[in-house]
Amino acid sequence: xxxxxxxxxxxxxxxxxxxxxxxxxxxxxxxxxxxxxxxxxxxxxxxxxxxxxxxxxxxxxxxxxxxxxxxxxxxxxxxxxxxxxxxxxxxxxxxxxxxxxxxxxxxxxxxxxxxxxxxxxxxxxxxxxxxxxxxxxxxxxxxxxxxxxxxxxxxxxxxxxxxxxxxxxxxxxxxxxxxxxxxxxxxxxxxxxxxxxxxxxxxxxxxxxxxxxxxxxxxxxxxxxxxxxxxxxxxxxxxxxxxxxxxxxxxxxxxxxxxxxxxxxxxxxxxxxxxxxxxxxxxxxxxxxxxxxxxxxxxxxxxxxxxxxxxxxxxxxxxxxxxxxxxx
Ligand code: TYM
Numbered sequence: 413x414x415x416x417x418x419x420x421x422x423x424x425x426x427x428x429x430x431x432x433x434x435x436x437x438x439x440x441x442x443x444x445x446x447x448x449x450x451x452x453x454x455x456x457x458x459x460x461x462x463x464x465x466x467x468x469x470x471x472x473x474x475x476x477x478x479x480x481x482x483x484x485x486x487x488x489x490x491x492x493x494x495x496x497x498x499x500x501x502x503x504x505x506x507x508x509x510x511x512x513x514x515x516x517x518x519x520x521x522x523x524x525x526x527x528x529x530x531x532x533x534x535x536x537x538x539x540x541x542x543x544x545x546x547x548x549x550x551x552x553x554x555x556x557x558x559x560x561x562x563x564x565x566x567x568x569x570x571x572x573x574x575x576x577x578x579x580x581x582x583x584x585x586x587x588x589x590x591x592x593x594x595x596x597x598x599x600x601x602x603x604x605x606x607x608x609x610x611x612x613x614x615x616x617x618x619x620x621x622x623x624x625x626x627x628x629x630x631x632x633x634x635x636x637x638x639x640x641x642x643x644x645x646x647x648x649x650x651x652x653x654x655x656x657x658x659x660x661x662x663x664x665x666x667x668x669x670x671x672x673x674x675x676x677x678x679x680x681x682x683x684x685x686x687x688x689x690x691x692x693x694x695x696x697x698x699x700x701x702x703x704x705x706x707x708x709x710x711x712x713x714x715x716x717x718x719x720x721x722x723x724x725x726x727x728x729x730x731x732x733x734x735x736x737x738x739x740x
Contacts, residue, residue: 417448417449417450418449418450418556418557419449419450419451419452419553419554419555419556419557420445420449420450420451420452420555420556420557420558420559420592421451421452421453421454421549421550421553421555421558422438422442422452422453422454422558422559422560423453423454423455423456423459423496423546423549424438424439424453424454424455424456424477424481425455425456425457425459425460425477425611426455426456426457426460426470426473426474426476426477427460427463427473427611427612428473428611428614429476429611429617429619429620429621429622430477430480430619430620430621431599431609431610431611431617431618431619431620432599432609432617432618432619432620432655432658432690433561433598433599433608433609433610433617434561434611434620435484435620436561436597436599436658437560437561437562437563437597437598437599438559438560438561439480439481439484439620440484441559441592441594442481442484442486442491442559443484443485443486445557445559445592446486446487446490446491447490449556449557451490451491451492452491452492452494452553452555452722452725453481453486453491453492453493453494454493454494454495454496454549454718454722455474455477455478455481455494455495455496456496456546456549457470457474457495457496457497458496458497458502458503458545459496459542459545459546460473461538462527462536462538462539462542463527463531463534463539463612464531464534474495475708475711476705478493478495478711478714478715479701479704479705479711480620480621480701481493482700482704482711482714483697483698483700483701483704484620484697485697488714488717488718492718492721492722493714493715493718494715494718494719494721494722495715495718495719496549498715498719498723499552499719499722499723499726501548501552501723501726501727501729501730502545502548502549502552502726503545503548504730505548505551505552505726505729505730505733506541506544506545506547506548508548508733508734508737509544509547509548509574509578510541510544512574512577512578512581513544513547513570513573513574513577517570517573518540518541518543518544518570520566521542521543521566521567521570522566523542523543523563523566523567524539524540524542524543527539530612543566543567543570543571544570544574546567546570546571547567547570547571547574547575550568550571550589551571551574551575551586551589551729552725552726552729552730553722553725553726553729554586554587554729555589556587556589556590557589557590557591557592558571558589558590558591558592559591559592559593560591560592560593561593561597561598561599561608562593562597562598563598563608564591565591565593568589568590568591571589572588572589575587575588575589578733582736582737583736585732585733585736599651599654599655600647600648600651601613601616601617602615602616602617602618602630602631602633602634602635602648602651603615603616603633603634603635604616604635605635605646605647605648605650605651606647615630615633617630618630618631618655618690620694620697620698621694621697621698621701623691624687624688624691627687627690627691628683628684628687628688628691631652631683631684631686631687632680632683634648634651634652634683635648636648636649636652636679645672649672649679652679652682652683652686653665653668653669653672655686655690656668656682656685656686656689659686659689659690659693660685660686660689661689664685664689668681668682668685
């Protein structure tokens with residue numbers, strides 16, 4: 413048993429290919445964290461159906477997301493991997509939290525505002541309630557740290573608000589969580605560097621499993637000519653440099669920084685160099701993914717074992733919560 417280890421919880425939605433934002437904002441950290449903490453990583457399938465859901469595609473997307481976790485290096489011997497909807501305690505605790513969460517807190521959530529702007533014909537209650545389910549995901553396992561990208565920090569703050577409200581009303585039970593963020597990371601869209609790289613805009617992303625040619629093509633279209641105040645790097649260019657910093661060698665980075673400072677930089681060359689470095693960086697992970705995809709039986713077994721383990725912890729928490737609030 414890992415009785416003394418601190419607990420890490422994080423989820424990722426199965427909504428298509430994972431991109432560099434998902435990798436740098438979350439997956440990469442997961443791989444390091446599994447060696448030091450008691451970790452629960454799950455596929456947030458219930459969150460994903462608040463978007464436009466295609467029931468034909470969903471099962472593939474869910475399995476694909478699990479295979480991605482495995483391909484980047486998560487090891488089911490070191491961490492617990494499961495599917496959110498396999499553990500009913502998530503939705504049950506979310507309902508209980510609904511009864512102590514003020515509407516006003518949810519109305520402030522920027523992701524809600526952003527997403528309801530994007531899916532105008534499908535502004536459903538689930539989309540609004542989404543952060544409450546996220547709080548349940550986290551507090552069920554008594555997380556200490558939650559590794560996420562910067563876009564999720566507001567949801568983690570709300571999780572602490574909900575924990576405090578619960579404690580105030582029903583007695584001390586949940587403890588405070590902290591975001592685990594290596595650097596405040598926000599990988600920007602290739603096509604609109606004012607916005608984050610997002611699965612909902614495929615042209616804006618580079619995906620972990622994109623073939624080298626595709627990466628090159630997408631980068632070739634990346635926007636560099638945006639306005640910037642005098643003396644500041646345009647946002648699109650800054651985003652390219654941050655990708656190079658993350659995935660490239662120091663030498664390449666220095667070479668292009670120098671050219672930028674001297675005004676001799678050719679963006680087509682910078683883009684090609686980044687494309688090559690990214691393709692190399694993910695070569696092994698791409699290979700691992702195709703091997704794992706060929707072995708569905710093992711993946712299902714991992715999920716079954718993961719659900720059993722997470723389910724135990726989750727039902728213990730739910731039982732304690734119900735007792736505290738007077739449900740018999
Ligand atoms: P999701 O599926 O949108 O994204 C998964 C993870 O990737 C990070 N991320 C980014 N980081 C940097 N730059 C970007 N452009 C970028 N895009 C995505 C996200 O911050 C996230 O860490 N609500 C969550 C899923 C979730 C969850 C949870 C997370 C559900 N329950 C409990 C933590 C704990 C989400 O939609 O992530």
